[in-house]
Amino acid sequence: MTREHPGNPTAADAAARATLTAYSEKAAETRGDLVNCPVRDVLSRVGDKWSLLLMIALARRPHRFSELQREVGDISKRMLTQSLRTLERDGLVARQVFPTTPPAVEYSLTPLGESALPPLAGLLDWAVAAYEPIRDARQAYDAG
Numbered sequence: 212m213t214r215e216h217p218g219n220p221t222a223a224d225a226a227a228r229a230t231l232t233a234y235s236e237k238a239a240e241t242r243g244d245l246v247n248c249p250v251r252d253v254l255s256r257v258g259d260k261w262s263l264l265l266m267i268a269l270a271r272r273p274h275r276f277s278e279l280q281r282e283v284g285d286i287s288k289r290m291l292t293q294s295l296r297t298l299e300r301d302g303l304v305a306r307q308v309f310p311t312t313p314p315a316v317e318y319s320l321t322p323l324g325e326s327a328l329p330p331l332a333g334l335l336d337w338a339v340a341a342y343e344p345i346r347d348a349r350q351a352y353d354a355g
Contacts, residue, residue, distance in 0.1 A: 257303075273307075302324075
């Protein structure tokens with residue numbers, strides 16, 4: 212038995228609800244085939260903290276490695292390297308090496324990476340709008 216919550220039926224428009232329902236039904240049919248699930252595969256990339264922050268930084272303009280490290284802030288060089296390589300492997304980020312001494316390397320979003328920006332922007336807008344209510348809910352939950 213499922214309990215209906217008053218806010219749930221209007222949480223998404225009809226098209227969004229249909230997409231979510233279709234995905235949920237498809238996921239239920241293919242429970243044993245998680246390796247080939249496109250949603251899990253893509254979300255594992257753009258859903259991780261560093262990839263999302265790097266894509267946000269690269270949305271404005273191409274960056275060099277050290278610029279990305281400064282802009283993101285608390286990312287280690289090792290994690291930055293690993294995250295950029297994975298984004299490059301997935302076709303979301305391009306790496307361009309300039310023939311200088313020492314070689315200069317610049318990272319930018321590919322057209323595929325650019326295509327992810329509108330849904331990421333929606334997620335960011337939601338995160339900003341939901342930040343205070345989520346903090347309040349956490350405090351209420353933790354208080355007992």
